[in-house]
Amino acid sequence: MSTRKNRILCSLFFFSIFFAKMTISALPICSTDYDSKTIISVIMQLEIENQNNGGDIVKDIFTKFYCSYWFSSDLMAAPLRYLAFTQYIPDDARDIRAYFPAVPTPPPNC
Structure with a gap:
């Protein structure tokens, strides 16, 4: 599969997820068949999905593993010793x- 086809396929996939979420969030407003408990449960589920708990999982993994490895004193000790x-x-x-200028200055006009 070519790169262009992969991009189009992935963008359609993520757009369909976005469209489904927007449809689910707007459906209780437009429809009269749902009661208030269903509307509240849908809204609460969307809020739970979008809630930030102070950190992202990727950020936590980066700070726990990579930062502790790269900024450890053992890794930085060897270059300082040789310097x-x-x-x-x-x-x-x-x-x-x-210093030689790249373009020589022209003579002044008299």
């Missing part, structure tokens, strides 16, 4: 390079 014994000279200080 202490080497002399660090920046690239600009190694060679003396004169």
Whole structure:
């Protein structure tokens, strides 16, 4: 399957989910067959789905695993130890390079 067909298929899938949710949320308003308990239960279910509990699952996994691994002291200790014994000279200080403009300035008009 080509990339374009995959994009269209995925976008139609997610649009159908969005459309179904919007239909479910608007159906109790438009229909007179439902009682107030059904309307309240539908609204409460939609609120529970959209409620944020202070953090996302992906964020929690990232902060628990990756941040604790990458920012641990053991990982950062090795480069600092080797930097202490080497002399660090920046690239600009190694060679003396004169400044040559890319476009020469034209002579002034007299």
